[in-house]
Amino acid sequence: MTGSxxxxxxxxxxYTLDPERTTIxxxxxxxxxxxxxxxxxxxxxxxxxxxxxxxxxxVQASIAAGSYASGHTxxxxxxxxxxxxxxxAFPEITFSGQGARxxxxxxxxxxxxxxxxxAVPAEIRLSDARQEDGEARFRxxxxxxxxxxxxTKKKGMVGRTxxxxxxxxxxxx
Numbered sequence: 001m002t003g004s005x006x007x008x009x010x011x012x013x014x015y016t017l018d019p020e021r022t023t024i025x026x027x028x029x030x031x032x033x034x035x036x037x038x039x040x041x042x043x044x045x046x047x048x049x050x051x052x053x054x055x056x057x058x059v060q061a062s063i064a065a066g067s068y069a070s071g072h073t074x075x076x077x078x079x080x081x082x083x084x085x086x087x088x089a090f091p092e093i094t095f096s097g098q099g100a101r102x103x104x105x106x107x108x109x110x111x112x113x114x115x116x117x118x119a120v121p122a123e124i125r126l127s128d129a130r131q132e133d134g135e136a137r138f139r140x141x142x143x144x145x146x147x148x149x150x151x152t153k154k155k156g157m158v159g160r161t162x163x164x165x166x167x168x169x170x171x172x173x
């Protein structure tokens with residue numbers, strides 16, 4: 001057993017992530033670390049399965065690589081272009097995770113992220129998982145190293161690590 005489910009957490013079962021009400025923020029250092037660029041991606045689809053034993057839980061999610069938005073049109077086009085994400089050739093970024101284990105106050109879900117045609121081991125850290133008005137709500141974070149996906153251009157101008165903050169809403173499937 002990897003820990004018991006805390007009171008107020010979503011009940012065991014399968015939940016469908018709501019793309020309209022889920023946000024995925026991506027923060028990256030830029031300009032040789034002098035500033036942080038805040039952008040976002042749009043969730044395409046996703047499903048969370050919560051097991052009575054958290055170790056039997058799973059997560060599947062897909063985002064549109066071309067949906068990157070920072071409020072700066074030229075930057076957004078650059079990020080999704082062939083020089084970075086290459087969203088035309090690799091239109092989808094996915095996370096697939098299996099199991100959940102306690103780590104202090106958080107839950108950690110190990111899995112892999114596939115982006116730019118490359119699958120890389122990754123973990124998402126759940127700092128909040130609760131049932132509210134019949135829906136499941138999750139707050140999760142992850143840190144990805146873009147170079148592990150082969151995205152190596154624009155060193156200095158675009159930082160190596162990307163910090164993700166996910167605020168997700170899901171309905172019972």
